[in-house]
Amino acid sequence: MAYTDKARKQYQEQIEEIKSKGLYKEKRFICSPQDAAITVEYPEGAPNAEVLNFCANNYLGLSSHPEVVKAAHEGLDKRGYGMSSVRFICGTQDIHRELQDRMSKFLGMEDTLLFPSCMDANSGVFEAILEEQDVIIADRLIHASLVDGIRLCSAQYDTFKHMDMKHLKKKLELHSDKRHVLVVTDGVFSMDGDLAPLDEMCDLCDQYGAMILVDDSHASGFIGKTGRGTHEHFNCIDKVDLITTTFGKGLGGASGGCVSGRRELIELCRQKARPYLFSNSMAPPIVNASIKVIDLISKSTELRDKLEWNAAYFRKGVEDAGLCVRPGNTPIVPVMLYNAKLANDMSRDMYAEGIYVIGFFFPVVPAGAARIRVQLSAAHTKEHIDKAVAAFTKVGEKYGILGLDKKGIIDKYGM
């Protein structure tokens, strides 16, 4: 037997070490469709609890939207369950092409290529378009999937301080001797909810002849006045060269992702990106439902407008209650606690109050920057948000942090 006692013991020790560092990810089971109000079994084996979900990427509330579910059924009936193939062999249906065309139009790009996930899109895009003589200059807080993709690519890479345009300019100068320069950023950063200053970044890229790639996974469908994304918000749609995004968040919440942008770059991804070449196509029900999502949000801005209102209403509520909230204007609202144990304890108490939120701490966020990340949804009602604010107020009072700023919280609990 190859799995020896020695091997088992070593792996058990690794798991114990994760637990001892407080980094163990516990199992939580959702026993209902994904929505603003869900049924949860947590801890494992505990009776089900009815809670309000404030930690999903269900920004537009489309995960269980009746029209999206209906379109998924139709996709299943008309085009079947799975493709049993990667895209380039026999895994591309007419609806894959339609979704790509619809995404290009929606995002204002020349062409689009679907991937099994945005993680796959980010893993594949860099190696497909860059080589040793090129350089990638990335914001230091980009998503882990971009980091992985950059590491898989033979191009050189460098980083700049988070959203620091002076530092980016310095790096663009430093690397001006390279063949191709690609600046990489998230549109909305997932942990802080802050918006990359794409207008300034695009101007710098113009100045230095660099390309720019934006991961808009936490923006597509709702940032910008018609929900096109961060590039619409900053009025620089025609200046962005590549966008990667997901269908697993605002755009329906199932799975799948894409790279959208300059025609030649997309064509090279089609020829060379390994996750495109070696992983299965998006399943037909998801493709059909994603087309419906684009239909819905292209016809009306009602959902993104409601989300915007919900985010502002929640933000004002917790700020007025005296919680320390990172400034911003996206549906990601980080309630800052700085101390990891405090973030964990408060999220547990919030759950007891019927509000499902999670504490984040190092290494997911920088050391000393622990927080509860709250994510709003268009599916939340005013009453849901009032209940969440009331729970935060009650729990915040219990821990004596209402009215305290960063220094006050750190003085009381440490970092």
Next chain:
Amino acid sequence: MRTIRKGTAMADEMKDMVLEYVIDEYVDEDDDEEIGYDTPLISSGIVDSFSMVSLKVFLEKKYKISLPDNEATPEAFDTVNSICELVKKFQG
């Protein structure tokens, strides 16, 4: 306000140079962190394993050396002292 906690008699030019680069490259203007030769950089989160590449590029260019990936580890890059030891090793 950023502050540099330098050594005293033992201070040398390389350590000061690396320390200055680390502060310019990784510490924000408004951070009140005090960084010295023995301050943990990676294990404390001041420098993460992704952005460590900027420091590696700086060292290779400044000291005209090539640091192989198996030597340029997060452990070797954890303090200014350990970084300088690594550089000296490859300076021969």
